[in-house]
Amino acid sequence: MWWRMDEQQFSKSVFEAKNKLFRISYSILHNEQDCADALQEALLRAWQHSGKLRDERYFDTWLVRILINESKRLRASRQRRSEWPAAPECAAEDIGLHDALMELDERYRLPIVLHSMEGYQLEEIAYLLRVPVGTVKSRMHTGRSRLKTILETEE
Amino acid sequence: MRDRLKRAFPKTPSSFETRMEQVLADLPKRRSHRSVPRTVAAMLAAAVAMGGLAIAATHSQLLDAIFPTQPPTPQAENLVVELAWLPKRKM
Numbered sequence: 001m002w003w004r005m006d007e008q009q010f011s012k013s014v015f016e017a018k019n020k021l022f023r024i025s026y027s028i029l030h031n032e033q034d035c036a037d038a039l040q041e042a043l044l045r046a047w048q049h050s051g052k053l054r055d056e057r058y059f060d061t062w063l064v065r066i067l068i069n070e071s072k073r074l075r076a077s078r079q080r081r082s083e084w085p086a087a088p089e090c091a092a093e094d095i096g097l098h099d100a101l102m103e104l105d106e107r108y109r110l111p112i113v114l115h116s117m118e119g120y121q122l123e124e125i126a127y128l129l130r131v132p133v134g135t136v137k138s139r140m141h142t143g144r145s146r147l148k149t150i151l152e153t154e155e
Numbered sequence: 156m157r158d159r160l161k162r163a164f165p166k167t168p169s170s171f172e173t174r175m176e177q178v179l180a181d182l183p184k185r186r187s188h189r190s191v192p193r194t195v196a197a198m199l200a201a202a203v204a205m206g207g208l209a210i211a212a213t214h215s216q217l218l219d220a221i222f223p224t225q226p227p228t229p230q231a232e233n234l235v236v237e238l239a240w241l242p243k244r245k246m
Contacts, residue, residue, distance in 0.1 A: 051192075097163035098164065113160070
């Protein structure tokens with residue numbers, strides 16, 4: 001069965017995921033402007049390849065995977081050119097947890113954000129991060145314990 | 156835990172939303188030009204490849220090697236002789 005998403009469906013699905021897309025991108029880039037740049041690239045890429053998606057149920061996971069790849073690519077490009085901007089003052093309500101999360105290594109932070117905050121299953125996170133499910137489990141375990149340690153140290 | 160984590164992130168800024176709206180508004184201009192589905196393209200390529208193989212096999216000695224020519228049987232020769240006596244069909 002050939003299925004292709006039209007502009008309206010695409011826009012509606014993207015808008016529904018707006019806050020989630022921002023948080024996931026922010027957890028990699030820590031910078032609002034860069035998040036917008038990564039989102040732009042991700043949306044264009046997703047739209048151009050939307051014909052490859054055979055089932056609209058997987059659109060959300062598919063788009064998030066593209067966004068994660070674009071965010072990582074942008075970060076790597078900035079790091080190569082030493083253009084990494086200083087993170088602006090954060091407007092989060094819980095600054096303590098924000099700082100602790102950002103202090104955590106990304107490979108531990110992302111699974112926690114995707115599972116505990118955005119509600120993805122372990123198998124979905126494995127697909128999103130291109131790692132085995134066992135690795136996701138172990139990273140989540142290590143990440144939680146490190147986060148706890150950071151928060152206790154700060155208190 | 157989920158709510159506390161959400162408070163650890165800044166709210167989605169308006170610049171992010173604006174960029175999203177701009178990109179979505181531009182989507183019709185950026186429609187993918189791929190009009191032929193991949194399966195059709197693959198079928199065409201397979202047909203061309205098979206045609207090429209058939210021509211190559213006919214022009215080479217491959218078919219003769221696989222199916223060596225044998226002299227006709229006496230029955231077949233008789234049949235040809237009998238057919239030669241048939242009256243020609245009027246056009």
